[in-house]
Amino acid sequence: xxxxxxxTEIKDSAWNGLYIVGGAAALIAALxxxxxxxxxxxxxxMLNVIDFGPATTPSSAIDWLQLLQKGRFLGLALLNLFDxxxxxxxxxxxxAINNSVAIYQEPVKP
Numbered sequence: 869x870x871x872x873x874x875x876t877e878i879k880d881s882a883w884n885g886l887y888i889v890g891g892a893a894a895l896i897a898a899l900x901x902x903x904x905x906x907x908x909x910x911x912x913x914m915l916n917v918i919d920f921g922p923a924t925t926p927s928s929a930i931d932w933l934q935l936l937q938k939g940r941f942l943g944l945a946l947l948n949l950f951d952x953x954x955x956x957x958x959x960x961x962x963x964a965i966n967n968s969v970a971i972y973q974e975p976v977k978p
Contacts, residue, residue: 910946
């Protein structure tokens with residue numbers, strides 16, 4: 869295997885915390901978050917599988933506030949809050965992967 873860092877260098881790396889956070893972020897993103905959960909909830913409502921929440925996306929600020937008061941989970945899902953959290957987790961995953969790959973790369977010589 870070419871350009872492999874010594875094992876002691878990886879074990880003593882100051883970046884181990886980032887690797888742990890990246891691994892935990894990957895697990896959390898894979899197990900807890902679903903993409904487009906708000907759209908899925910609207911489709912289930914239109915198909916009468918579930919009986920709570922609006923049948924369409926709210927169109928005014930008053931509608932959004934009423935939705936957030938009635939059902940916080942559905943309101944936050946329709947506002948894509950869970951997608952934003954998922955994007956932050958994916959960012960941590962990419963940071964950890966980028967740093968772990970950078971250990972094995974040689975600098976580019978001009």
